[in-house]
Amino acid sequence: MKRTQLKYAGVLLAVIFAASVALGWMVLSRGFSARLEPNATEAYVARHVRRLAIPRSARDAKNPVESSSEVLSGAMEHFADHCASCHGNDGQGRTLIGRGLYPKPPDMARPDTQELSDGELYYIIENGVRFTGMPAFGEEIGNEKDEESWALVHFIRHLPKITDDELAEMKNMNPKSPRELKQEETIRKFLEGDDSAIPALGHQHQH
Numbered sequence: 001m002k003r004t005q006l007k008y009a010g011v012l013l014a015v016i017f018a019a020s021v022a023l024g025w026m027v028l029s030r031g032f033s034a035r036l037e038p039n040a041t042e043a044y045v046a047r048h049v050r051r052l053a054i055p056r057s058a059r060d061a062k063n064p065v066e067s068s069s070e071v072l073s074g075a076m077e078h079f080a081d082h083c084a085s086c087h088g089n090d091g092q093g094r095t096l097i098g099r100g101l102y103p104k105p106p107d108m109a110r111p112d113t114q115e116l117s118d119g120e121l122y123y124i125i126e127n128g129v130r131f132t133g134m135p136a137f138g139e140e141i142g143n144e145k146d147e148e149s150w151a152l153v154h155f156i157r158h159l160p161k162i163t164d165d166e167l168a169e170m171k172n173m174n175p176k177s178p179r180e181l182k183q184e185e186t187i188r189k190f191l192e193g194d195d196s197a198i199p200a201l202g203h204q205h206q207h
Contacts, residue, residue, distance in 0.1 A: 105134075125149045
């Protein structure tokens with residue numbers, strides 16, 4: 001029995017060593033640039049390691065928040081304000097920040113994300129994913145009653161059928177840069193009759 005166990009342990013160590021060598025060669029050959037896309041091997045390993053890292057109890061968890069138009073509306077606003085800077089309003093990750101991450105944010109409307117269980121999606125939102133740009137949004141370890149995160153799960157399920165009108169609405173909910181806020185304030189003053197805002201508006205138009 002011990003000889004068999006030692007044999008399996010030796011095989012496992014050999015596999016780990018080979019994988020480490022392959023990973024090291026991959027890093028040396030491709031460098032550390034975040035501009036690159038993970039290759040098929042990296043993507044395959046990452047998906048399976050992520051699944052193994054989520055406890056079975058979390059994967060099997062059921063969404064305690066009932067779906068409704070109010071829940072979806074609130075989750076859409078939350079997503080636009082907190083998540084869209086990386087994931088985009090449509091969940092496809094085609095944003096300035098998203099394109100600069102390694103690995104890139106997944107297209108959440110596609111099967112790789114949609115086939116995850118509600119519990120898996122909730123766990124990822126609450127706890128984040130190590131070695132990626134996905135942070136943990138849960139306020140407390142083991143907090144299973146975060147209704148906002150469960151509501152976001154409903155919104156993620158809605159992404160494959162999101163409408164153009166909803167995307168336009170979300171655009172107005174996205175965080176604005178200081179420059180955009182200053183421009184809005186200048187326009188507001190101009191509309192209220194502040195003539196001193198005219199030069200500023202002309203300057204902004206030129207750029």
